[in-house]
Amino acid sequence: MSAAPKASFRSDGWWPWLFVVPTLLGVLVFYIWPLFQTGYMSFTETGPFGGDTWVGGANYATLIGDENVGLALVNTVVYTAIVLLGVPLAILLASMVNRPGLRFATFYRVLFFMPYIAMPTAVALVWRMIYNGDFGILNWFLALFGITGPYWTSTPGFAIVAVGIVGMWASLGFGIIILSAGLKNIPPDFYEAAQLDGATRWTQFRSITVPLLTPSIFFVTIISVINGFQLFDLLYAIMGQRNPAMQQSQSLVYIFYNQAFINNNKGYAAAIAMLILLVIGIVTWFQFRMQKKWVNYV
């Protein structure tokens, strides 16, 4: 990417901007401006129907002392970590699906991609049935081996892991598509050369596929982390607000939602939103710093 010649758009004048204006306007009005608004709100106490009073850093002081926030941060990190476990799996599956001469390749690709485009509520509904402690298929299956399965989605500790597994399953398709595109960019001569030198399939995978795939892996990782930190809908739909384990399984966005729309504490909710932004910002920045160590751009 860096090899591209320096663009000389300065000499093009103002008119290229004209083409960007419609999108830029949308971004400014619907993303950037609300971002500043939220930032402002986080320093106020905002009533349920608007009308705010400046309270300085009071919301942030509450934030630091709020044990739920710490708990939610841990839960969110656990969830994100589980979703990230899906990345190696996606690499493996992508290289299998893209094996030359594989029959029904398109079928497999569609199959893996389906969960990603399915509505999270529908996904949640199906998994609720699978996870059901008394009548679920998962515990029925475990019982065949004499194992008594837990109440997956209503046991504190287990629940966030159960939701994480669904999250990983649902985002596998996205990873496979991006990585498949990456695989197509690897010149076939590399494999031919390796074969001549007597490299096994596994060596080829480890020494050619994975290193040359690192830019795609990096991209998938960044997106997975950002999505992971925004966990809300799956958690809400699989567990529901009325789950006895919910209190122990809250995510950051979940407590944001609760404060904003249930407790009518919008100023504090805005402060939580700023915390989420900050955490995602730091993690993403760190990932970009680290990429020099492991991402190979050809």
Add this chain to the structure above:
Amino acid sequence: MMTRKNSRIALGIGAALSAALVLSACSSGGGDAAVSSDTKASISYAVWDENQVPALKQNIADFNKEYPNIEVKIDVTPWSQYWTKLQTQASSDTLPDVFWMNGPKFQLYAANGQLEPLTPLIDDKKLDPANYPEALNNLYSYDGTQYGVPKDFDTLGLWYNKSILEKAGVEIPTDAWTWEQIHAASKKISDALGSQGIYGMATSLTGGQEGYYNTILQAGGEIISKDGKKSGYDSPEAIKGLQFWTDLIADGSMPTLQQLSDTTPNVWFTSGKSGFFYSGTWSVSELSEAANTKDLNVAPLPKDDRQATVIHGLANVISAKSKNKGAAQAFVTYLGSKEAQVTQAEMGAANPAFNDTQSAFIDSVPHFDLQVFLDAEQYSYPYPVSKNTAAWEQLEKDLLPAAFSGEKPAEEVAKNLATKMNEALAKE
């Protein structure tokens, strides 16, 4: 993925609030001009239940016989988005002219000047609160002023499965049943039929309305003081009302909280896996369509210190910022009339609030003793609310599971809840 959409909505609140500043400058309070059959207006009516729309359309058609030039547009928003949308509309002064209100949210809107008082209609004798259950008039009054016209009402009953009771050798419950009897009967069913996965009792403990609000009231306690300023959870009666459920779970008369979360109580009951089920008027249509409906019936809730049930119902309210207040008032008056409420009952939309119009509702399912729900009004207590009900409802959801599961003593949990609830109430 939808996660991103949610954060967009979140950021959107900021935008909505800023829009509120602009809009509040242009809107002006509507006049109370007298309405007549010539009045031309268009008003919006926001509701959340799609099932009730046919009955509401009939109400509008009948309303238009008197006011042919007032157009009423129904705006249905599903429950899950209804309040979020309403709140955003309120922030930008674009509330619908007339909309459905419930008890927990009412004071929030009334206290913040979003609702139009019914005082002029009551003074002009167009509306008479005496036509509706008193508990509902109180529920929709704030600082002595009534804002909502009761539309329908819900009370609770003890649903039972005759066939399970028979198999376990348990008698059919009567209106004289006490806590001891219901507990003993539940235990007997669990003991006799537990091997088939059948429990004595299945009741939702995730909100108070189905279960613990009733038992707290029956034990002689209260959830919140009458003036809505103090929690009632630290009283011995309230603790006893919670302990009732802990005891049922502890000896296996009722599935655990986890079991009830994975499979909801209504499913346990309609699948023939529980003998008893505390639930309200709203379960009638589901239970009348259940596969085992002929086995099911309902009796009054068992009593302890006294007979008690929570009563709740919806109300129609008018936006304080409505530009067609006259038309909105005429419409709300009509919706509160005997004729409109009888239509609602006949079309099976709801159990009407207007006194002595409920016979259509009672007859709607002949094999259920639905009279139980009407009689319950006599010993009913209003659904507990305050200005920001949602804040302490959240505390109940967070803290009470530990008491029901027996993880912590009910007394410790109740006292902790009372302290936190009082803190939340102090902030209102």
